[in-house]
Amino acid sequence: MSIIKCDNVSVKYMTGDFKAIGLKEYVVRHLTHNYKVKEFYADRNISFTLEKGDMLGIIGTNGAGKSTLLKAITGIMEPATGKVHTKGRIAAFLELASGFDPEMTIKDNTYLRGAMLGFTKKYIDERYYDIIKFAELEKFEDYTFKQLSSGMKSRLAFAIASQTQPDIIILDEVLSVGDGAFRKKSGEKMKEILASNVTGILVSHSVKQVREMCNKILWIDHGNQIAFTDEKDLYLDAYEEFLECKKLPESRADIEQMAVAHSIKVRAKEDAAMQKESEKLEKILNEGERESAIRAAIAILDNKCPEALNKKYIKEMGL
């Protein structure tokens, strides 16, 4: 039983100068046949299926249609053709901090946002204190939203959103927010949510993050689906190669070739880094003082032949 099923989904978008004009201008332009609206497909024929517990990573360069696809999945936009089936409650973490009311207090904003996310009154009453505590805003409850710093705003937004118990979670570049300590805390909270057998979609520009968290990959480019696959390492390697050479793969062979090319590059890079490090250490070994030379020697051994080191002895020596 699939949780999310996208069936040949195409999403249209409109561009043109229609946004800024008023009724008078609209009428005039129609009369002079000067009214132009361009429609284009932000996504074309995207198909994928996710089962319970799957985590999909959507990759693609800027303007590939990732965020538009998310909007179609959450139901904010309607696909021009095709169908999206979802099962269960969706929690979407998109541009968290916007949409609050600047004039209202933290408390009122928390309740309002909670209501929009589909919480019941009882649920928020129970969780309200946790939210404020998590956001570290205990002293600011009666401040209006606009008086908060931007860090506080995103902390509050994250704290509220993370109270959801969704069946489907959708993340657009928001795995963690805030600075230092809070970043760690929010990252952990996110992992906690993701560990609870939800089905998720992650859009991220960090390939490393996608590699760590996702088990399936959807690669879109300029609205076209390049791949939907569960061979994530192969495709992510190919994608990283694509980011450098800017050439789209056309066949399975291309993908494999690109993945190999990428891993060769990675290995070469690693080797180069190792080489550089060794050179540096050797230089210290040859020219440095007695103490630093010993340290360098130990570091070289640690790199190249760690089993030769007597770790306990080194520790006792205080090196």
Next chain:
Amino acid sequence: MNKIIDKWLNRMEEYRFLFSQLVKRDFSKKYKNTSLGMVWSVLSPLLTLLIMKIVFTNFFGRDAEYYTTYLFSGNLVMAYYKEATKNGMSSLRTNAKIIEKINLPKYLFLLSKNISALVNFVLTLVVYFIFCVFDGITFGPWMLLLLYPIACLTIMNIGIGMILSALYVFFKDIKYLYDVFLTLLTYLSAIFYYVDRFDARYRDLFLLNPVYVMIKYFRTIVIDMKIPSLQYHGLCLFYALFFFAIGGHMYKKYNKKFIYYL
């Protein structure tokens, strides 16, 4: 049929808390920063009334019986209509940030604006009745019939609010055009003059103005102590349902298109 009702009830249940929060927000925003709070919102139509009364009785020598009640009836209905539709117009635009992100029924924002306008109207209505007492109006059970035009007016306001808020998403200058239209409407609604001064042939033209129709219902009940004809009730209901149907159709049709324009 039962299925549809069930679906609606479920939805109501689902969004009841959100709706109450939205109403609360609109209220607190409206009365925040005003030391008199809600008193002010009653005071302002009263001041308008005072000015009109002074101007028309002293300068234009209008001194018919129950003229204060006549004026107030017009002002009362007009003020409610204006507030509900003007606030309703901006309901989609001001909530654009939310609409772009969360999939919610969009009429909730409009309904919440209408609720706060309705509350305001009820407060003014209380003051209206106090004035009626001073003006020597006879009270009786027929006054309960006023609930009928109020209900019709509320439905009509929601309908026109839907039309305007949808148009306002597409065309930014509707706001100014509508202001101009409202001024015109105010003068056409016989708020301070009497329709029977016009030739009988033209008098019926006033019935094309739905706001005037509601005002006249009020005056017939309160001042003339008469119950309007069945056809007249039909006319009120027609206007209410007519605008509501158009508005509802627009919301249904453009529901997923708004996002391109917001």
